[in-house]
Amino acid sequence: MKTISLLGATGSIGLQTLDIIRKKPEIFRLSSFSAGKNIDVARQIINEFKPDLVSVLEKDEANRLKIEYPHIRILHGAEGLEAAAVDEKADTLVNAVLGSVGLQPTLKAIEAGKTIAIANKETLVTAGHIVTEAAKKAGVKLLPVDSEHSAIFQCMQGEHEKNVSRLLLTASGGSFRNKNREELANVTVEETLNHPNWSMGAKITVDSATMMNKGLEVIEAHWLFNLPYDQIDVILHRESIIHSMVEFHDRSVMAQLGSPDMRVPIQYALTWPDRFPMPDTAPLDLASIGKLHFEKADFNRYRMLHLAYEAGKIGGTMPAIMNAANEEAVAAFLDSKLTFLQIEEVVERAMEQHNPVESLELGAIIETDAEGRAFVRSFLS
Numbered sequence: 001m002k003t004i005s006l007l008g009a010t011g012s013i014g015l016q017t018l019d020i021i022r023k024k025p026e027i028f029r030l031s032s033f034s035a036g037k038n039i040d041v042a043r044q045i046i047n048e049f050k051p052d053l054v055s056v057l058e059k060d061e062a063n064r065l066k067i068e069y070p071h072i073r074i075l076h077g078a079e080g081l082e083a084a085a086v087d088e089k090a091d092t093l094v095n096a097v098l099g100s101v102g103l104q105p106t107l108k109a110i111e112a113g114k115t116i117a118i119a120n121k122e123t124l125v126t127a128g129h130i131v132t133e134a135a136k137k138a139g140v141k142l143l144p145v146d147s148e149h150s151a152i153f154q155c156m157q158g159e160h161e162k163n164v165s166r167l168l169l170t171a172s173g174g175s176f177r178n179k180n181r182e183e184l185a186n187v188t189v190e191e192t193l194n195h196p197n198w199s200m201g202a203k204i205t206v207d208s209a210t211m212m213n214k215g216l217e218v219i220e221a222h223w224l225f226n227l228p229y230d231q232i233d234v235i236l237h238r239e240s241i242i243h244s245m246v247e248f249h250d251r252s253v254m255a256q257l258g259s260p261d262m263r264v265p266i267q268y269a270l271t272w273p274d275r276f277p278m279p280d281t282a283p284l285d286l287a288s289i290g291k292l293h294f295e296k297a298d299f300n301r302y303r304m305l306h307l308a309y310e311a312g313k314i315g316g317t318m319p320a321i322m323n324a325a326n327e328e329a330v331a332a333f334l335d336s337k338l339t340f341l342q343i344e345e346v347v348e349r350a351m352e353q354h355n356p357v358e359s360l361e362l363g364a365i366i367e368t369d370a371e372g373r374a375f376v377r378s379f380l381s
């Protein structure tokens, strides 16, 4: 029996995690979860899964839920997220919250000795050095949920890190992969949210279109698999059937394939090193797919990918400023306050004005995160 605390239960990854828990009640139990503002869905989750602890974003909503559910511990805000992350009944934290707000709960859960299934890539981008060091020190497992990192993790089973020569992250190219840069000037939010292969939350779908998603994933891979940036490559693969690959020194390349369905990597993180059947997922039918395509990822077309490699190589607080500026810029785009190409412009400017600190201290990271957000807000005003 695995007891789970789930941050971001009302989101795309959160709901798919609940689907896995729902189908295997003899194996999984949800003991706590967090939601943001989607209280109607939070209520449905409480009614179905009967957790012991729930955290929501706002105090007023928490107070209303306390009256409705007097037997459940209901919390709110950053403290609530941390309390859910260290829930004493849970052995595993699934971090599916959006953004760097997931960092401090993750660190608390590591300190408390929880196994961490991590979907929340912004946490690893912002403070990968702190998170991976803390996990190593506490002897805690960080299990990847992101499809590319799960693919690499699966290819690495039974292999030794020292034999890896290169990681190859596959990228769909996102909603605008058939457009050139000039054609990006007037794209709408609605067009941006139309991902060709995956159904995901709004922020990551925008990131996929700007290619920042792949940039964040390059930094995520650097921390999870302990490889330098010149051994991490990105290749365009429009079908999203190969989820990523690992090249070894003998030039052998291992790939993990499957239909684009996040429930597969989520479940693998929850059952590793075992595998359980996934009856609702159709078998991969390569004969009907016919062809798989590959293309070089052009850094001029996908400038955000270049910026992310730069941020990763500079290191220190540079990935944190890039991530915070990107989170704010994407939110502004979704709110029609920035155009699609301005997301890139504002992220680049935030990086240019930032003096990166080499410090590995959490305080420096938190300050940098705030600086990135303030920079975008002042750009908007």
Ligand SMILES: NC(=O)C1=CN([C@@H]2O[C@H](COP(=O)(O)OP(=O)(O)OC[C@H]3O[C@@H](n4cnc5c(N)ncnc54)[C@H](OP(=O)(O)O)[C@@H]3O)[C@@H](O)[C@H]2O)C=CC1
Pocket: 007, 008, 009, 010, 011, 012, 013, 014, 034, 035, 036, 037, 038, 039, 057, 081, 096, 097, 098, 099, 101, 119, 120, 121, 122, 145, 146, 147, 198, 199, 200, 201, 202, 203, 204, 262
């Ligand atoms: N979706 C996918 O297929 C994949 C996602 N990921 C990563 O997983 C994470 C989640 O993505 P996704 O599920 O798409 O995102 P969604 O936007 O669908 O869900 C985000 C979740 O986080 C909650 N949330 C948002 N902001 C806050 C906040 N400030 N405080 C507390 N809770 C908050 C939301 O609550 P509410 O909705 O109630 O307001 C929701 O539960 C991201 O880091 C993403 O990059 C990685 C690989 C694939």
Ligand SMILES: CC(=O)[C@@H](O)[C@H](O)COP(=O)(O)O
Pocket: 146, 147, 148, 170, 171, 172, 173, 174, 198, 204, 207, 208, 209, 213, 214, 262
């Ligand atoms: C499902 C998943 O892991 C996403 O991060 C996905 O990778 C997005 O696809 P692209 O960024 O390749 O468009």
Ligand SMILES: [Mn+2]
Pocket: 146, 147, 148, 217
């Ligand atoms: Mn991914």
